[in-house]
Amino acid sequence: MTPPRSEVPEPAVRRLSLYLRQLEALKLKQVTTISSRRLADSLDLTDAQVRKDLAYFGQFGRPGVGYEVIPLITRLRQILGTDRVIRTILIGAGNLGSALASYHRFATKGFEMVGVFDSDPARNGEQMGHLTVQPMAQLNRAVRDSGARLAIMAVPADAAQSVADQLVKAGVRGILNFAPVRVTTPDDVTVHDIDMSAELEQLSFRVNMTDVSDNTRSKAV
């Protein structure tokens, strides 16, 4: 019996994306099977960790053979919900928004960008990749017509809650939030935050940690 998905620890879910990325790279190299050991090594993990993470979602892999690359890719995409194309819209056509609009990897991972919106009238009509920036007034209709389930918010912190409210009203089910502020949504609309300065802070913390352990090491010598 696999546990309910809500009980899968978040780090294990994060590693699913890593496994999928590695497996997709193996597929490109026409590798057909891989052992948990080799998959683990390529990601600096233990093979026990890989097996445990995947076991949350079912029985994969065969003793002596390992994982079959293509079936495991298919299964991981099903688990992540990216086995079908997920229509996604983008709010905010500034520097970051414009980089995200032309981020080709989203498409290769199953996310189709179907609309870009900005509240600044000066940006409306601007071309961004294959899309034209639309005014926020078009949001409801665009979400309905495209069936967009996800939205990426690349807007300033002080606009984030109001934009999130509009996305909820338009019927979006999940929001990837780049604004450095917590937004609240109803229980059935999921928000996933990315704060790029927080990522730099995490790096800084870990570099400091290395410095400290280097000092310890030199003292011990």
Add this chain to the structure above:
Amino acid sequence: MTPPRSEVPEPAVRRLSLYLRQLEALKLKQVTTISSRRLADSLDLTDAQVRKDLAYFGQFGRPGVGYEVIPLITRLRQILGTDRVIRTILIGAGNLGSALASYHRFATKGFEMVGVFDSDPARNGEQMGHLTVQPMAQLNRAVRDSGARLAIMAVPADAAQSVADQLVKAGVRGILNFAPVRVTTPDDVTVHDIDMSAELEQLSFRVNMTDVSDNTRSKAV
């Protein structure tokens, strides 16, 4: 006794950035103290969680008073290493690099962008915010002269390892890697990965999970 930093769980370290962000917002509103309860509520956490996370790093907060906002900001910045300006360089002047070069929040969080580099000669000399894109040949000298400790890599996957090698050689201590590939570095150079499509996959997974539990709920009714 606080435990060695290497034993602090990663999620707790991630939350330090969240606490810092909330405290900085409180400081702007001239709030001087906050209870663990109110800090927790604003982040959808329990107050026990907040107290536990902070306790890894020492004694903060006073019973009946809570945390003093400004001293706690100072302490969190020390822990994260951002109490001093951290000079940071950027490799890759494409769409994403150019968005990152003009991402003003890095500066407010203590990261000073001191150089942008790109291997494409066509980009050299381009203006990016207050910086001019330089050729990779200038990297060593620029890192030495500026004392840059961190680097942000916004380069294609197939260039990432070679750029990382050059950064290590130049003396950088930490790399924030936006390329969707694992790079290897010596033990004393820390790499922190951000894969934006993996973040969308995480969101997709959680939206699917909500769908599943909605279904369960309707079946139970």
